C-alpha cells in the first residue's frame with residue numbers, strides 16, 4: 286500500500302472503558318473478521334489478561350476501509366494498558382501517527398489514561414477524543430465531552446460519540462481516522478529502518494516480532510540486523526496480520542507487520558530496537574531505544590521445597606515471552622531455596638506470580654517487595670542493594686532511593702484523604718489542578734519504596750475506590766533509611782529484614798515482633814523475638830516456654846490414635862525450619878509475610 290493510503294493508530298483507554306469491544310467492532314465492520322467466526326475480544330489473547338481485564342502485550346491488525354471510493358489500510362496497534370509498561374506503551378505509540386483517546390461516557394478519564402495521553406502528545410500524535418458506551422443509561426456525554434475537550438483542546442461538540450457494543454458511530458469514527466490522521470512519513474529510497482514495537486513468544490513459531498517500517502523496505506529474502514546488538518538473523522517469514530497472519534513478499538515504508546526469524550527468546554528481539562537489512566543497511570538507529578529495567582524485587586519461594594526445580598523451569602518459560610523478567614537463585618534460612626526476581630513494578634509482580642501459580646500449578650510465597658538502593662559507604666565504596674538481607678555492614682555515608690512522579694485523579698471530596706496518605710508516605714505535593722468542578726488531578730513526588738508497599742490498597746480504601754493512580758520512576762534522592770533485622774533468639778531471620786525510613790523503623794519492629802509472637806509456637810525454652818538496627822535492639826517480645834508433648838492430649842488407651850498423632854508430628858517436622866535452635870513451622874513465616 287502506498288504511504289498516502291496508510292493510517293496507523295492506537296487506542297488509549299483505561300481498563301474497562303471498552304477498548305477491546307471497540308476493536309472487535311472495528312474488525313467486524315471492516316469485514317476482516319466475519320460475524321460468525323468473531324471470537325470475543327480478539328486482541329486480548331492470554332487468559333489472565335482477559336480475566337484480569339488488562340492488556341499486556343500489544344499486537345497489530347490491518348483493516349481495509351473505503352472513503353470516497355478510495356481504499357485505505359488502517360493499522361490498529363494495541364497498546365498495553367498499565368503503569369508498569371510505560372516503555373512498551375511509548376514504543377507502540379511511536380509506531381502510530383494518531384491515537385484514539387477512548388473514554389467511558391459514564392466514568393470520565395482516569396489517571397493512567399491521562400499519563401498515556403501525555404505520552405502520546407509528547408510523541409506528537411494526532412489525538413482523536415472519543416466517548417464510548419453512549420448507549421448506557423448512565424452515560425453523561427455532555428459532561429465528559431467538556432472534560433476531555435478541555436484536556437485535548439477541542440470543542441466539546443467535536444468529541445466523537447460511539448458505542449462499541451451496538452456499533453453506533455463506529456463507521457463515522459473509521460471515516461474520521463482516514464480524514465484526520467496524517468499519512469506516515471518515511472523515505473522509501475533510504476536504507477531500511479524498522480522499529481520493533483512488540484515481540485511475543487509463540488510455542489510453534491518461536492518469537493513473533495511486530496514492526497513498523499519507517500524507511501525503505503524489508504523483503505522476505507533479506508537477512509536482517511538488530512542494531513542494538515549487531516546480531517544477524519535470517520528472515521523466515523514476513524507479513525501482516527489481518528487479524529490472522531498472512532505472509533507477504535515484504536513490508537514497505539509506513540507499514541506495520543510481523544516477522545519471524547526463528548529466535549526463541551524475546552530478548553533477542555527487543556522492543557524499541559531498530560531492524561535494518563544486513564546488505565546496504567542503515568548506520569543510524571531510530572531514536573528512543575532503551576532496555577527495560579527492573580525496579581521492584583521480591584523473593585519467590587515454593588511452599589513445598591521439592592517444587593524448586595519446577596519453579597526454575599516455569600521462570601525459564603515465562604522469560605521467553607517477557608524481556609523485563611529477570612531472576613537469580615536465592616537461599617533463605619526461613620524459606621529455603623527460591624529466586625530473587627526483578628519486576629517492572631507491582632502489577633508485573635502480581636501477573637508473574639499469578640501465572641506461576643495458575644499456569645504452572647505452583648504454591649508460592651513472596652517476600653515483601655523492595656526497590657534498588659544505592660548505598661555509599663564511608664570508605665567510599667558504592668553498593669547496589671536489591672535485597673535487604675544484602676545490606677552492607679559497616680559505616681554508611683549515604684543511601685539513595687528511587688523516587689517517582691505520581692499522578693492521582695480523585696473526586697474533590699477525597700482531596701484531604703489523599704493528601705494525608707501521601708504525607709504519611711513521605712510524599713511532596715507538586716501541584717493540583719481541577720479537571721472539572723468535582724475532579725482533581727494531584728501531582729506528588731513519592732519514594733518508590735512507599736508505593737510498592739501498600740500505597741495502592743490504601744489509596745483505594747481511603748477514596749472508596751474512586752482514585753486512580755499513575756507513577757513513573759524519575760531519578761533518586763537521598764533518604765534517612767535504616768535496615769531493620771528481626772532476630773529469633775539472637776539469630777536474624779533473613780526474610781524479614783527490611784529497609785525502612787528511620788522514623789518508621791520502630792513501628793515496623795514492633796509490628797513484626799508482635800506478628801511473629803502470635804505465629805510461632807511455644808518451644809521447650811523461652812524465645813526472645815527482637816527487632817534490631819545493627820546492634821541496637823529497638824523492640825522485643827517473648828515467646829514463653831512450654832513443654833511440648835503431643836501424647837498428653839490422648840487420655841491413655843487408644844494406640845492407633847497415638848500413632849496417628851506421632852506420624853502427623855513427624856510430617857510436620859519436614860516443614861519445620863530451624864533458626865538457631867528454634868523450630869518454626871514454615872507456615873508461621875508464610876503467615877507473617879502475607880499482608881493482612
Ligand code: GTP
Nearest residue numbers: 300301302303304305306338339340418448449450
Ligand atoms: P481491557 O482490554 O481489559 O483494557 O478492557 P477494555 O477497555 O478492552 O474493556 P472491554 O472492551 O473488555 O469492555 C469492558 C466492559 O464494558 C465489558 O463488560 C463490555 O461489555 C462493556 N462495554 C464495552 N463497550 C461498551 C459499550 O459501548 N456499551 C456498553 N453498554 N458496554 C460496553
